[in-house]
Amino acid sequence: MKQTTKAFALALAAICLCLCFCLCFCLMAAFATAQSERTYTIAHPVRDLPSIFASMAHGGPHWVTTTFLYDSLAWKDQNGVVPLLAESWQSSGDRKRWTFKLRPGVQWHDGQPLTVEDVKFTFDYLREHPGPFSATEANRQIEKVEVASPQTISFQLKSPSPDFLVSVAGSVLIIPKHIWQPVSDPLKYLDPPAFIGSGPFKYVETRRGEYHSFVANPNYFLGRPAIDRLVMKAVNNPPLALESGDIDATGVSSPRAIARFSGRDEFALVKGPYSYYLTKIVFNVSRPPFDKREVRQAVAYALNRAEIVKQTLEGNGIVSSAGLLHPDSEWFDHDLPRYEHDLKRAEEMLDKAGYSRRDADGARMSADGKRLEFTLYQRGESPEMARQAEMIRDQLDAAGIKLEIKPMNTGPMEALLAKSDFDIAFDSHGGAINLATPANNPDFPARTYRNDELKKLYAGFITELKVDKRRAVASHIQRIIAEDLPGIPIANPGSLLVYRKSKGVAWFWTKEGLGNGAPIWWNKLATLKADPTLAVASAPSSRSGALKAGGAVALAILLGAAALIAMRFRKRAAGR
Amino acid sequence: MRNKIFSLTAQYLFMLLLVITINFFVVYLAPGDAVDVISRGRAEAGDEALSERDRQTLRRYYGLDQPLARQFSNYLAQLARGDLGYSFFHHRPAAEIIGEYAGRTLIVVFAGMLLALLIGLPLGVLSAARRGQALDSALLFGQMVVHSMPPFFIATVLLIIFAVELKWLPFSGSGGVAGAAPPGWLERITSTLYHLALPALSLAIWESTSIYYFTRNSLIDILSEDFILTARAKGLSLRAAIIRHALRVALPTLIARFALLFGVMVGGVFFVEQVFSYPGVASLALTAFHNHDYLLLRGIFLWLTVAILAANFAADLCMYRLDPRTRETV
Numbered sequence: 032m033k034q035t036t037k038a039f040a041l042a043l044a045a046i047c048l049c050l051c052f053c054l055c056f057c058l059m060a061a062f063a064t065a066q067s068e069r070t071y072t073i074a075h076p077v078r079d080l081p082s083i084f085a086s087m088a089h090g091g092p093h094w095v096t097t098t099f100l101y102d103s104l105a106w107k108d109q110n111g112v113v114p115l116l117a118e119s120w121q122s123s124g125d126r127k128r129w130t131f132k133l134r135p136g137v138q139w140h141d142g143q144p145l146t147v148e149d150v151k152f153t154f155d156y157l158r159e160h161p162g163p164f165s166a167t168e169a170n171r172q173i174e175k176v177e178v179a180s181p182q183t184i185s186f187q188l189k190s191p192s193p194d195f196l197v198s199v200a201g202s203v204l205i206i207p208k209h210i211w212q213p214v215s216d217p218l219k220y221l222d223p224p225a226f227i228g229s230g231p232f233k234y235v236e237t238r239r240g241e242y243h244s245f246v247a248n249p250n251y252f253l254g255r256p257a258i259d260r261l262v263m264k265a266v267n268n269p270p271l272a273l274e275s276g277d278i279d280a281t282g283v284s285s286p287r288a289i290a291r292f293s294g295r296d297e298f299a300l301v302k303g304p305y306s307y308y309l310t311k312i313v314f315n316v317s318r319p320p321f322d323k324r325e326v327r328q329a330v331a332y333a334l335n336r337a338e339i340v341k342q343t344l345e346g347n348g349i350v351s352s353a354g355l356l357h358p359d360s361e362w363f364d365h366d367l368p369r370y371e372h373d374l375k376r377a378e379e380m381l382d383k384a385g386y387s388r389r390d391a392d393g394a395r396m397s398a399d400g401k402r403l404e405f406t407l408y409q410r411g412e413s414p415e416m417a418r419q420a421e422m423i424r425d426q427l428d429a430a431g432i433k434l435e436i437k438p439m440n441t442g443p444m445e446a447l448l449a450k451s452d453f454d455i456a457f458d459s460h461g462g463a464i465n466l467a468t469p470a471n472n473p474d475f476p477a478r479t480y481r482n483d484e485l486k487k488l489y490a491g492f493i494t495e496l497k498v499d500k501r502r503a504v505a506s507h508i509q510r511i512i513a514e515d516l517p518g519i520p521i522a523n524p525g526s527l528l529v530y531r532k533s534k535g536v537a538w539f540w541t542k543e544g545l546g547n548g549a550p551i552w553w554n555k556l557a558t559l560k561a562d563p564t565l566a567v568a569s570a571p572s573s574r575s576g577a578l579k580a581g582g583a584v585a586l587a588i589l590l591g592a593a594a595l596i597a598m599r600f601r602k603r604a605a606g607r
Numbered sequence: 608m609r610n611k612i613f614s615l616t617a618q619y620l621f622m623l624l625l626v627i628t629i630n631f632f633v634v635y636l637a638p639g640d641a642v643d644v645i646s647r648g649r650a651e652a653g654d655e656a657l658s659e660r661d662r663q664t665l666r667r668y669y670g671l672d673q674p675l676a677r678q679f680s681n682y683l684a685q686l687a688r689g690d691l692g693y694s695f696f697h698h699r700p701a702a703e704i705i706g707e708y709a710g711r712t713l714i715v716v717f718a719g720m721l722l723a724l725l726i727g728l729p730l731g732v733l734s735a736a737r738r739g740q741a742l743d744s745a746l747l748f749g750q751m752v753v754h755s756m757p758p759f760f761i762a763t764v765l766l767i768i769f770a771v772e773l774k775w776l777p778f779s780g781s782g783g784v785a786g787a788a789p790p791g792w793l794e795r796i797t798s799t800l801y802h803l804a805l806p807a808l809s810l811a812i813w814e815s816t817s818i819y820y821f822t823r824n825s826l827i828d829i830l831s832e833d834f835i836l837t838a839r840a841k842g843l844s845l846r847a848a849i850i851r852h853a854l855r856v857a858l859p860t861l862i863a864r865f866a867l868l869f870g871v872m873v874g875g876v877f878f879v880e881q882v883f884s885y886p887g888v889a890s891l892a893l894t895a896f897h898n899h900d901y902l903l904l905r906g907i908f909l910w911l912t913v914a915i916l917a918a919n920f921a922a923d924l925c926m927y928r929l930d931p932r933t934r935e936t937v
Contacts, residue, residue, distance in 0.1 A: 240886030
C-alpha cells in the first residue's frame with residue numbers, strides 16, 4: 032500500500048515537473064518572439080549607466096552610447112558634417128565667432144521645449160563640471176557663449192578654430208537646464224531624469240555588465256526611429272552571438288570571423304575605412320642605439336611591412352603611413368618616404384652607424400662590443416599583434432638585430448612607457464585620423480620624443496585658416512615624423528561591420544569617425560529610416576532542423592524510459 | 608563542543624586576516640596604476656590625456672600617494688566600517704557594485720550545487736546498489752569522461768547545442784526583459800530562471816561527478832558493514848537498507864562535502880560566466896583586472912574569500928551537528 036502511494040506521488044511529481052517545463056518553454060517562446068519582432072540588439076561593452084558625465088573615464092564607446100539619448104548641435108553621416116539640433120550656422124571670417132540657428136520645435140523626452148537657454152546652460156555647466164567628452168576641448172576654445180535671439184546662439188572663441196564644428200559643436204551633447212541646474216555632483220546623479228535628452232531614443236534601464244535598453248522617441252525631430260527598441264548587449268563572442276540571433280549587428284576584425292559572414296545572404300558586410308587604430312614600433316630615442324636617426328631608419332628598411340600586413344591580417348589591412356596620419360584624412364601627404372623593404376640598404380646603414388661587427392650568432396655589435404639585442408615589449412592585445420611582433424623579430428634578426436618578445440598588460444605597459452624604461456616597444460593606439468588633437472597625446476608621435484619645431488607646427492595648424500597653408504603645415508608635420516621616425520607605424524587593420532539584413536537597419540561608417548574621430552559604427556542616423564531593400568527573410572538552416580529532429584527523438588526516448596519505469600513501479604505495487 | 612566551535616571560529620578568523628593582508632599587498636606587485644589607465648582611455652578615444660598635475664591630484668584624491676603601511680591601516684579601518692573602497696572606474700562604492708554582481712553569481716552557484724546534487728546523488732546510489740554490474744560500469748565510465756572535461760568545454764558544448772543551434776535557451780545575459788518599461792517581478796523571475804538554466808547546468812554536470820563518486824564509494828563501504836548485513840538478513844530489501852540505514856550514515860559527510868562544493872563551484876563559475884557572457888562576479892573581476900581598478904578587484908577577492916570561508920565554516924559546523932561521533936569525542 033505504502034509503495035503504491037509512493038509511486039503515485041512520484042508520478043504526480045513527474046507530471047508537475049513536465050507541466051512546469053512546458054509552461055517555461057511556452058513563456059520562453061512567447062518572449063523570444065516578442066523580443067525579436069520589435070527589438071534591435073547590438074554588441075556593446077556595457078559597463079555603466081549611460082551618464083554623459085562618466086564618459087571621461089569610460090572612453091569613446093561610452094560617449095557614442097550617450098549620443099542615442101542626447102543630441103549635439105551638429106553631427107556627421109557617411110559624407111561629413113550635417114546639421115542636428117542646429118538648423119544652420121555661420122562663422123566670422125577669422126573663425127573666432129560661430130553662430131548657430133536652433134531648429135524650432137525640438138522637445139526633451141519629458142515634453143519640455145529645447146531652447147537656446149539649454150545650449151548656453153550646457154556650455155556654462157561644462158566649465159564647472161568638465162566630465163563629459165570634449166568638454167576640455169570646449170573649455171579650451173570657448174571664451175563666452177551668448178544668446179543672440181530666441182533661436183540663435185553665438186560662441187566667441189579665444190583663438191580661431193576652423194575645426195569647431197567637429198571638435199565642439201559635433202561632440203558636446205546638449206543637456207536640459209531644468210534638470211541639471213540644481214545638480215552639484217553630476218557624476219553621482221544617476222536618477223532616471225539624468226537620462227532625459229532630446230535624442231532618437233529614450234532611456235529605459237541598464238543592467239550593468241549586461242545591457243542598455245532604450246525605446247524609440249516617437250516625437251524625435253527627424254522622425255520616429257525605424258526600430259521600436261534598441262538594446263545594447265554585452266556578449267563575449269559577438270560573431271557567435273550574431274549567428275545565434277542574440278544580437279543583430281557587430282563589428283568584426285579577425286580574418287576568421289570575416290570569412291564566416293562573407294557571401295551569406297542574411298548578413299550584410301560593410302567594409303569600413305582602414306582603422307584609425309594602428310600598431311607601431313616605438314623607440315626610446317633618449318637611449319643608444321635608437322637615439323640615432325640612421326639606426327631607426329635602418330630598422331624601417333629591414334622590416335617588410337607589406338608582408339606583415341599580408342600574413343597577419345590576411346589582406347584586411349594596410350601598411351601605415353610613416354607620418355602616422357591615416358590616408359583617409361584630408362591632410363594626408365602622399366609623398367612621404369615609404370620605407371619599402373630593402374635589407375641591403377638597412378645593412379649598409381647599420382654598418383655606417385658603427386654596428387658592423389658580428390657576433391657568433393649573427394648579432395651586430397658596436398665597436399666596444401655592445402650587442403644589438405633588446406627586449407621588445409609588446410602590448411598584449413590581440414593574436415594579430417602577437418603574430419606581428421613575431422614577424423618583426425624574425426625580420427630584424429636577418430639584419431642582425433636580436434629581439435626577445437615580452438607581452439605586457441595595459442597597466443604595466445603604460446608604466447613602462449611613462450617611465451621611458453625600455454629600448455624598443457610594440458604598441459598600438461587610435462586617433463590616427465586627427466591631426467588637430469595629437470598635440471596633447473603622448474603617443475603622437477612617441478613618448479620619449481621631443482621636437483620643438485613640431486610643437487610649433489601643431490600650434491600653427493590648429494589656428495591656421497587658409498586651407499592651402501594648413502595643408503602645407505600638415506605636410507610639414509608628417510614629413511618631420513616620417514623622416515625622424517621616433518616610431519615605425521606598422522599596420523592599420525581593416526574594420527568591418529556585419530548586420531542582419533532582415534532587421535531593416537542599414538548601418539554605415541561615419542566619415543572620419545563620429546565626433547572627433549571615434550571609429551565606431553553606431554551612428555544614430557542609421558536607425559532613423561528602414562532600408563526597404565534589406566527586408567530579406569532568412570531561411571532557417573537545415574543543420575538546425577536536423578538538430579531539432581535529434582532533440583525530438585531524444586525527448587521521445589526519455590519519455591519512453593519514464594513510462595517504462597512508471598509501469599514497473601505499478602507492477603511491483605500490484606505484486607505486493 | 609563549545610570549545611571546539613570556538614577554536615574553529617578562531618582558526619577561520621585568523622585565516623581571514625591572513626587573506627586580507629595578502630590580498631592588500633598582492634595588488635601592489637603589478638606595475639602601473641589606475642590613473643595611468645584612465646589617462647590612456649581618454650587619449651585613445653581622441654580626447655586629451657591627463658596632465659602630470661591632474662594625475663598627481665587624482666593620486667592624492669584616492670590616497671595612492673601615501674606610504675604602503677599607511678594605506679594598509681586605512682584599509683583595515685575602512686573594512687571595519689564595511690567599506691570595501693571606491694571604484695575609480697565606475698565612480699561608485701565597490702561594495703555596491705559587488706553586491707549587484709554577486710547576487711547573480713550566487714544564484715548560479717547555488718542552482719548549480721542543487722542540480723549537481725540532484726544528478727550526482729541518485730546516480731551514485733544506483734551505482735552502489737548495482738555494484739559490479741553493467742549499469743555500474745557504464746555509469747563509472749560516463750562519469751569519468753565527464754569528470755575529465757573542463758567546465759568551459761561543457762559550457763561551450765551546451766551553448767552551441769541549446770543556444771546557437773536549437774535556440775531554446777538564451778545565448779547570453781542573466782535575465783531582464785528589454786521592454787518599454789522595466790519588467791515586473793514575475794517577468795524578472797521567469798527571465799532569470801530562463802537565463803540561469805545553461806550556466807547552472809554546465810556547473811552541475813561538471814561537479815555532479817564528485818558527488819557521484821563520493822556517494823557511490825561511501826555507500827559501497829557502508830553496505831559491507833555488519834549492521835547492514837544484519838538488516839538485510841532480517842529480510843530488509845536493498846532499497847530500504849540503502850535509504851533508511853546506509854544513506855543516513857553517509858549523510859553528515861555528504862553534507863559537508865556538498866558545502867565544500869561551493870568553493871569548487873566558484874572556481875568553475877569563472878569559466879562558465881565567460882562562455883555565457885553572464886554578468887557575475889567573475890566577469891566583473893576580469894573587467895576590473897583589465898581596467899586596473901585595484902580597489903574593486905581587492906573588494907571582489909575579499910568577497911570571494913569570505914564567501915568560500917563561510918561555506919567551509921558551515922560545512923564544519925554541519926559535521927559537528929549532524930555526526931554524533933564528533934560530538935562524543937569532545
